[in-house]
Amino acid sequence: MHRNKSLALFLFVSLFIISNDAKSLSINDSIQLAIKQNPELRSYKLLQDSAQAKIPQILSLSDPKIGLEYEQIPLGSRNLEDGMKMYTAEQMISFPGKIYAEYLMAAREADMSKARYKAKYFEILSQTKAAYYDLFLYQKAKEISKEIPVKLDQIIKPS
Numbered sequence: 788m789h790r791n792k793s794l795a796l797f798l799f800v801s802l803f804i805i806s807n808d809a810k811s812l813s814i815n816d817s818i819q820l821a822i823k824q825n826p827e828l829r830s831y832k833l834l835q836d837s838a839q840a841k842i843p844q845i846l847s848l849s850d851p852k853i854g855l856e857y858e859q860i861p862l863g864s865r866n867l868e869d870g871m872k873m874y875t876a877e878q879m880i881s882f883p884g885k886i887y888a889e890y891l892m893a894a895r896e897a898d899m900s901k902a903r904y905k906a907k908y909f910e911i912l913s914q915t916k917a918a919y920y921d922l923f924l925y926q927k928a929k930e931i932s933k934e935i936p937v938k939l940d941q942i943i944k945p946s
Contacts, residue, residue, distance in 0.1 A: 814919050821915040828911055831904040838897040845889045852877040 822828060853876050860870035 812919075814916065817919050818912060818915050821911055822908070825911050828904070828907055831900075831907045835897070835900040835904045838893070838900040842890065842893045842897060845893045846886065849879045849881075 854874070856873040856875065857867050857870045858873055860867065864870075
């Protein structure tokens with residue numbers, strides 16, 4: 788947590804130094820930048836999309852199986868045509884209650900991954916705002932420290 792906050796602060800300080808000549812960094816720009824470029828948030832989004840994509844797969848049937856068997860091949864014969872051929876086709880159909888339970892489980896898992904994404908989003912949002920306002924406070928303190936000698940000179944000169 789502390790590492791993430793210091794990383795966010797470093798990011799904003801460096802971005803401010805780079806963009807100081809061009810324009811100042813607004814809080815909305817910094818939030819958009821943090822949300823867009825955060826790898827953890829991207830991974831949570833991919834996990835959410837993955838969990839959401841599993842829901843329709845639960846409702847589909849499993850893959851059918853087709854087979855060919857040879858039986859009663861005479862001893863010593865190397866020709867498979869001497870025996871009987873048996874063709875098989877299988878389709879597994881699950882009990883409807885089981886399918887519905889798996890569907891509900893996948894839907895709840897998708898909801899949980901969505902909640903994790905939102906929690907991470909708001910965590911990054913609050914860290915970004917805190918780092919932005921820390922930077923703002925630092926800049927104002929720097930401006931004030933530059934103004935102090937000027938104000939002191941103004942106070943001392945009239946007397």
